[in-house]
Amino acid sequence: MIKFFRHIRKSLIQENKMGKYFKYAIGEIILVVIGILIALQINNWNEDQKILKRENFYLDSLLDDMRSNLLEIQEDINGNYQIIKSCDSLLLLANEGTYAKLNDERIGNLIISLGEYSKLQLEQGTIEEIIYSGSLQTIQNESIRGFVVDWERDFIEIKEMEKFARQFQEKYFSILDTFLPYYKFDFVEKKYTDEVRDIYFSHMELLNTVGNIRFVAKRLINNYKEKLDEINVFITNIKNELDQ
Secondary structure, three states: OHHHHHHHHHHHHHOOOHHHHHHHHHHHHHHHHHHHHHHHHHHHHHHHHHHHHHHHHHHHHHHHHHHHHHHHHHHHHHHHHHHHHHHHHHHHHHHHOOHHHOOHHHHHHHHHHHHOOOOOOOOOHHHHHHHHOOOHHHOOOHHHHHHHHHHHHHOHHHHHHHHHHHHHHHHHHHHHOOOOOHHHOOOOOOOOOHHHHHHHOOOHHHHHHHHHHHHHHHHHHHHHHHHHHHHHHHHHHHHHHHHO
């Protein structure tokens, strides 16, 4: 093709047709420019396709992570409802003074049940990869990008409440250690004697701690539910983006 163009130029010069030569030269330049522009356009299209493919990969991964996180958060909500239920039962028994009527197993289960506490174990590998690999701009949707950026910050309050929950539960069992004879449990039929019950259900600091555990569990449920709503909206945004 290059030899062909050279042959035309040479012929025009030899025939002293300079006007036609210049027109031809300009046309040849235009063709070259058009060729370059087409090549750049194709290259840009290829790059755009690579970015789109990468973005879709991240969106699919985010979708999987968030679905797992919904299950994890719901599980923690259920766990905190159980804690509240146990706290209510213990405080009601203390208030009404009916704890002597409960069998040993039931009252023991209630007392020990406050040892469970929440600590979200969330899937956030995709979010971390997007941020730390410098791929944030790969996500075109501003709402999705903003959610990714704010992910860690949005859990600050939840982490603080989980910390309070652990502190109150540690305090609760620390108080129990002062009067509950665990060392006898393998050797006696009735572990929670009348004496132990009287101490437990009249111990003001202990009962206040039970109340604090209940309060924090309720706050955590509210925080978890808010996060569930936010993640559900996030999932909807991702689905809409993938469907485009």
